[in-house]
Amino acid sequence: GENVEQHPSTLSVQEGDSAVIKCTYSDSASNYFPWYKQELGKGPQLIIDIRSNVGEKKDQRIAVTLNKTAKHFSLHITETQPEDSAVYFCAASPDSWGKLQFGAGTQVVVTP
Amino acid sequence: ETGVTQSPTHLIKTRGQQVTLRCSSQSGHNTVSWYQQALGQGPQFIFQYYREEENGRGNFPPRFSGLQFPNYSSELNVNALELDDSALYLCASSRTGVGNEQFFGPGTRLTVL
Numbered sequence A: 001g002e003n004v005e006q007h008p009s010t011l012s013v014q015e016g017d018s019a020v021i022k023c024t025y026s027d028s029a030s031n032y033f034p035w036y037k038q039e040l041g042k043g044p045q046l047i048i049d050i051r052s053n054v055g056e057k058k059d060q061r062i063a064v065t066l067n068k069t070a071k072h073f074s075l076h077i078t079e080t081q082p083e084d085s086a087v088y089f090c091a092a093s094p095d096s097w098g099k100l101q102f103g104a105g106t107q108v109v110v111t112p
Numbered sequence B: 001e002t003g004v005t006q007s008p009t010h011l012i013k014t015r016g017q018q019v020t021l022r023c024s025s026q027s028g029h030n031t032v033s034w035y036q037q038a039l040g041q042g043p044q045f046i047f048q049y050y051r052e053e054e055n056g057r058g059n060f061p062p063r064f065s066g067l068q069f070p071n072y073s074s075e076l077n078v079n080a081l082e083l084d085d086s087a088l089y090l091c092a093s094s095r096t097g098v099g100n101e102q103f104f105g106p107g108t109r110l111t112v113l
Helices: none
Strands: A003-009 A012-013 A019-025 A032-038 A047-049 A056-059 A062-067 A072-077 A086-092 A106-111 B005-007 B010-013 B020-024 B032-039 B044-050 B054-055 B064-070 B074-078 B087-094 B108-112
Touching: A003 A072, A003 A086, A012 A019, A019 A086, A019 A106, A032 A062, A047 A056, A072 A086, B005 B087, B010 B020, B020 B087, B020 B108, B032 B064, B032 B074, B074 B087
Parallel strands: A012 A106, B010 B108
Antiparallel strands: A003 A019, A019 A072, A032 A047, A032 A086, A056 A062, A062 A072, A086 A106, B005 B020, B020 B074, B032 B044, B032 B087, B044 B054, B064 B074, B087 B108
16 A cells, blocks of 8 residues: 655744655555645644646645655745644545545744 | 534543544535544544445454445444544545545544543
8 A cells, every 4th residue: 555754754944944845655556645734733734735747836835846756745835934833744645536645744843 | 615524522432432423524525534643643544435335444443434424424433442542533525526635624532541
């Protein structure tokens, strides 16, 4: 089955700096890669996703890149703000039903 | 548009007991997936329901079972609770045929003593 690894486990950045989180996956059949943000006491919130036929996608301060050959994808947050502080999860899905295999998460702390 | 809702918010049970968790899917969504999230870990896929039938299952024993109703709401049942079942249980809904996007509810925090 699919295995997703996520790094780093914690990331501390100064407000205004960029944050990068990297994930690798094992199943070459995976074709859908979402990113979720989870705040304390809440469920994961979908922030951006990318499909296997696209190499990069951007939404305001957030961007995701995908390298299918190397089986890795990354989340980039620019101009970080304190409200970006949360746990971020990458995930991969090998079918059209969206059954997700998650990474272990990255705790992002943005200090003013 | 109403989001995914789950009940109850918190639950405390003892080993060996049974528990039922409930989920109402987002308006217009016909597929429901359940995930278990242990403290400090990523969510793990339990199973998915589509058209009231189980549509795929993760690495969870048969004492984890589910139901989906005609209005697309769903239940997760866990029998013979074990201490390791303590976790946040998340429900996610999606609309088949319109991409894979899954939207999560706030979860039910289950504590097994």
